[in-house]
Amino acid sequence: MAEIRVEHLRKAFGDFVAVQDSSFVVGDGEFFVMLGPSGCGKTTTLRMIAGLELPTGGKILLGGEDVTMRRARERDIAFVFQLFALYPHMNVRKNIGFPLLAQGMPGIEIRQRVEETAKLLRIDHLLNKSVSGLSGGDRQRVALGRAIVRRPKCFLMDEPLGTLDTEFRDLMVHELRELHNRIHATTVYVTHDQMEAMSMADKIAVMNHGVIEQFGTPREIYDRPATMFVADFIGSPPMNFLGFGGGLSKGASEIVVQGAKVAVPEVREDIAPADMALGIRPEHIRFDDGSKLRGAIYGTEYLGTTQIVAVETSGGIIKARVPAEIRLNPGDQVGLALSSTRLSLFEKGSGRAVRTAIHDTVIHHGASQGRAHRG
Amino acid sequence: MSLTSAHSVVAPSVVSKRVAGTIIVLYALISIVPLLWIFATSFKTPPDSIAYPPKILFQPSLEGYCNLFSTRTRQTPEYINSLGPATGVCDETVRKRNMVIAGPSNFMPRFVNSLIIAFGSTFCAVFLGTLSAYGFSRFKVPLADDLLFFILSTRMMPPIAVAIPIYLMYRELGLSDTALGMILLYTAVNVSLAVWLLKGFIDEIPREYEEAAMIDGYTRLQAFWRTVLPQATTGIAATAIFCLIFAWNEYAFAALLTSGTAQTAPPFIPTIIGEGGQDWPAVAAGTTIFLVPILVFTILLRKQLLRGITFGAVRK
Ligand SMILES: Nc1ncnc2c1ncn2[C@@H]1O[C@H](COP(=O)(O)OP(=O)(O)OP(=O)(O)O)[C@@H](O)[C@H]1O
Ligand SMILES: [Mg+2]
Numbered sequence: 062m063a064e065i066r067v068e069h070l071r072k073a074f075g076d077f078v079a080v081q082d083s084s085f086v087v088g089d090g091e092f093f094v095m096l097g098p099s100g101c102g103k104t105t106t107l108r109m110i111a112g113l114e115l116p117t118g119g120k121i122l123l124g125g126e127d128v129t130m131r132r133a134r135e136r137d138i139a140f141v142f143q144l145f146a147l148y149p150h151m152n153v154r155k156n157i158g159f160p161l162l163a164q165g166m167p168g169i170e171i172r173q174r175v176e177e178t179a180k181l182l183r184i185d186h187l188l189n190k191s192v193s194g195l196s197g198g199d200r201q202r203v204a205l206g207r208a209i210v211r212r213p214k215c216f217l218m219d220e221p222l223g224t225l226d227t228e229f230r231d232l233m234v235h236e237l238r239e240l241h242n243r244i245h246a247t248t249v250y251v252t253h254d255q256m257e258a259m260s261m262a263d264k265i266a267v268m269n270h271g272v273i274e275q276f277g278t279p280r281e282i283y284d285r286p287a288t289m290f291v292a293d294f295i296g297s298p299p300m301n302f303l304g305f306g307g308g309l310s311k312g313a314s315e316i317v318v319q320g321a322k323v324a325v326p327e328v329r330e331d332i333a334p335a336d337m338a339l340g341i342r343p344e345h346i347r348f349d350d351g352s353k354l355r356g357a358i359y360g361t362e363y364l365g366t367t368q369i370v371a372v373e374t375s376g377g378i379i380k381a382r383v384p385a386e387i388r389l390n391p392g393d394q395v396g397l398a399l400s401s402t403r404l405s406l407f408e409k410g411s412g413r414a415v416r417t418a419i420h421d422t423v424i425h426h427g428a429s430q431g432r433a434h435r436g
Numbered sequence: 437m438s439l440t441s442a443h444s445v446v447a448p449s450v451v452s453k454r455v456a457g458t459i460i461v462l463y464a465l466i467s468i469v470p471l472l473w474i475f476a477t478s479f480k481t482p483p484d485s486i487a488y489p490p491k492i493l494f495q496p497s498l499e500g501y502c503n504l505f506s507t508r509t510r511q512t513p514e515y516i517n518s519l520g521p522a523t524g525v526c527d528e529t530v531r532k533r534n535m536v537i538a539g540p541s542n543f544m545p546r547f548v549n550s551l552i553i554a555f556g557s558t559f560c561a562v563f564l565g566t567l568s569a570y571g572f573s574r575f576k577v578p579l580a581d582d583l584l585f586f587i588l589s590t591r592m593m594p595p596i597a598v599a600i601p602i603y604l605m606y607r608e609l610g611l612s613d614t615a616l617g618m619i620l621l622y623t624a625v626n627v628s629l630a631v632w633l634l635k636g637f638i639d640e641i642p643r644e645y646e647e648a649a650m651i652d653g654y655t656r657l658q659a660f661w662r663t664v665l666p667q668a669t670t671g672i673a674a675t676a677i678f679c680l681i682f683a684w685n686e687y688a689f690a691a692l693l694t695s696g697t698a699q700t701a702p703p704f705i706p707t708i709i710g711e712g713g714q715d716w717p718a719v720a721a722g723t724t725i726f727l728v729p730i731l732v733f734t735i736l737l738r739k740q741l742l743r744g745i746t747f748g749a750v751r752k
Contacts, residue, residue, distance in 0.1 A: 111647075111651055112651070113647050113650075113651070132650075133647070133650045133651045134650050134651065134652070134653045134654060134655065136651075138651065139651065139652075140647070140648060140651045142644045142647075143644075144642070144644070146642060146644055146645065148645065148663060148666075149667065150666040150667065159649070159652060159662075160652035160653060163649075163652050163653035163654045163658075164653055207648075207652070211652070
């Protein structure tokens, strides 16, 4: 197992830049998730780490060794592909043993290793089956088996659960994390599904348009989004934004939004007057008739224990997550109280988060924190 | 999905199915009649074969096959009577016509030439075609589209248009009337078809298969051999049949460039007519035997052939 260090990685296809100045470190034994919308460059980054694509610039270090220009087969990594796939002309046993055959391992040893791996994944009863008859989940288990059988330096997985239905996917998310807890393999996992990312990752990098917008633990990413893109991409429903104008000065702890004074975490930097946005997670909103910030109930979505309430304010629709018991009727006027310690502030132009008291305990990851969102 | 393509996957109506079925059966019957006629003629005696009105029912005879495989000399009845008893069916048949078998004919060597040249050139065309198609499919080849078009364009004029330059070149190079020359020629003609057909098949195989193998520690060639080839067998088989049919049936170049040792069966069979009268049964026998290898090959690989033909339609 080894640490993966990516420094200023860049990839251009002709004029199109798929990955820009990407830097991050995946610690030894860490489960790292790259999260982002379709086309943001996740697969491209992964393929460069694997050696299937040569970077246009930057460096990749595996266990301290510079492997940027090495061939894929000299890197000692395993890759689980997005749509692929097992070799249809081989049975399960041959598929799992295929990487060992490349090393010229004797047949008996291959047999033994394949069986061990199959037991670990609970697919030992399928070993002599043809892969064409397998269910989606079993196929993915076999693909995982192919990856772990060789005990490589690290695992790269490109949306391995993307083709499974929701039920299977939840099961596999659980299994994958459990497997990781047992073998502690350095893993880079790519997905566009935030639930997968949040439930499995030790660290997440949120990507957009080839840029890593934020790198951090799931909790950091959720509680302290570094850009408006991250705030909007993570969470369901996503973070609400309320626009306000004017600058901010260091030490301020109150802003004026739609004519109402709102207490916010203490600001830690001076911001010149510009268009700003206040970011509020739906669960940080309470209904309070005393609040100056007001709106009319627009609609509700009942979820059992909670409900999502859309409130129409003068600054647009705000979604709040409130207990399911509260009875509301469309058109009712309500006051909105916000949890002052959990709010985020953004510069609208760049999308960047303003430094406030919520950032006071930031852990440094040795990589660029939250790059500016390209307007 | 557009409306037109949606329409094409709708099951045809019963009436149109009937009509299509009738047309296909009629066409098949019309196509098979000459073949059946040739097959029947090969078992007739020479007088039966030119009888008028044509004989549908006749006493089968092996005379055509005997004549095909042998050369004969005419003898007086006294001489033939002086010989001992006939040594086989052919001997007996031939003696009835006041002839004795003088030796084997050239048919067998010509047939073997055909086998060597057709299978040899098919192998070369498919081998080169597979490698080139893989290259075009997987690598960024500069001017790939132009090159592919150029390769295809060699198929656009009738090959016989270049017959004279090739004839002169072959004479200079000493390739005239050699099996090697014919193999090279048929390979050159077939390789364009092979590249195009196989590129389509290889494009369909996700590149993740080789990439996974290469990450697992195989070289590109090993990955190609172990993951791409096994999945391309259908395409390779279909391509091989097309190449083989062309090389096997080719007449014009064979007639022009081969006359002796390397002569193939197609130019040889018509020459039988000249030998001792119009021996139609022997010609028909030669044609019948000539059809057998392609028939066997096609029946063995008919699934792949069908897929090769409908290939444009089934691709995503
Ligand atoms: N070989 C290539 N040539 C040109 N453009 C490419 C190539 N590979 C990828 N791209 C482009 O780079 C961008 C990033 O692609 P990538 O496959 O990394 O996205 P992704 O984040 O994995 O998306 P998805 O979630 O859809 O898999 C896309 O816009 C894609 O069109
Ligand atoms: Mg992808």
